[in-house]
Amino acid sequence: MNIPTHPEGQIDCTVLGAILQISINRPAKRNGFTPKMFRELGEAYCRLDDEPALRVGVLCAEGEHFTAGLDLPTIAPMMKRGEKSVPLGLVDPLNLGMEGYRRRRKPMVVAVQGITYTLGIELMLAADIVVAADDCRFSQLEVKRGIMATGGATLRMAERAGSGNALLHLLTGDEFGSTEALRLNFVQRVVPAGQQLAEALRIANTIAAQAPLAIEATRLNVLKAVEYGPVVAMLDFIPVQQNLSNSEDAAEGVKSFVEKRAARFTGR
Missing domain, CATH: 3.90.226.10 (2-enoyl-CoA Hydratase; Chain A, domain 1)
Incomplete structure (x- = not known):
């Protein structure tokens, strides 16, 4: 540079x-x-x-x-x-x-x-x-x-x-x-x-290019598993997945799958 x-x-x-x-x-x-x-x-x-x-x-x-x-x-x-x-x-x-x-x-x-x-x-x-x-x-x-x-x-x-x-x-x-x-x-x-x-x-x-909310949640769950163990990390599976499933990005993920195109994620 x-x-x-x-x-x-x-x-x-x-x-x-x-x-x-x-x-x-x-x-x-x-x-x-x-x-x-x-x-x-x-x-x-x-x-x-x-x-x-x-x-x-x-x-x-x-x-x-x-x-x-x-x-x-x-x-x-x-x-x-x-x-x-x-x-x-x-x-x-x-x-x-x-x-x-x-x-x-x-x-x-x-x-x-x-x-x-x-x-x-x-x-x-x-x-x-x-x-x-x-x-x-x-x-x-x-x-x-x-x-x-x-x-x-x-x-x-x-x-x-x-x-x-x-x-x-x-x-x-x-x-x-x-x-x-x-x-x-x-x-x-x-x-x-x-x-x-x-x-x-x-x-x-x-x-x-992936869904920002899902990327962040995935990364933090891995970090929690490393620092606190898998049992503690597993406690987040249902509530985090529920929250992600209700996001606009999750809806876009389904829509892009049906329409056979690349998803356009917004982080919402």
Whole structure:
């Protein structure tokens, strides 16, 4: 894009129809995250949820690398004070359900490439679908810096890959590639480097063409099953389905089926 960047980095947003493309933009510093970038990322996630015309987010990064993680000189003082990087009241890009933060409701697809360390892994695990370039270099290396991963890696790596696989990478801080990330269910698709964003946008547009209310309900039910278990998630089946069945989109779904045409969903 060649957008001029602030010395502390920035988060750029581009509307592509129903897609909000959110770009991490600090390539000169391998997209290392500063407090400014955390705030702007939370604001971008809020925009996705708050604008009705937007249906899916795509998180990507400028340059050769997704992110080297935290910009420690700017973030370490906040960590020592116990301060949060994302201001309270915003959507938490890490989607941890912490008090004081909103949780994202709309789908997020992530495209990663090159160095994808620490925060980069946690951002992609907090999203819904991840497309990785085949040149990715992953590492959850907090133990090499004397700190612990607190953006969700200790939770989600074990949930996706089992505790043994999670601890192998969490405790060694080793570097692994896209093939290993795919094996561990950290990413859903691996493509040749340079094609990751196009593939993420293709998936996002396919999602955006479906019924928005049904997409949101489906995503939230999966999330509830992961966090609270299948029995709790099943309690939503009848009331949520009843609500969806009475929507204009459900009526359009039936009508388009009868008329043998693509549905035109409005999110109502």
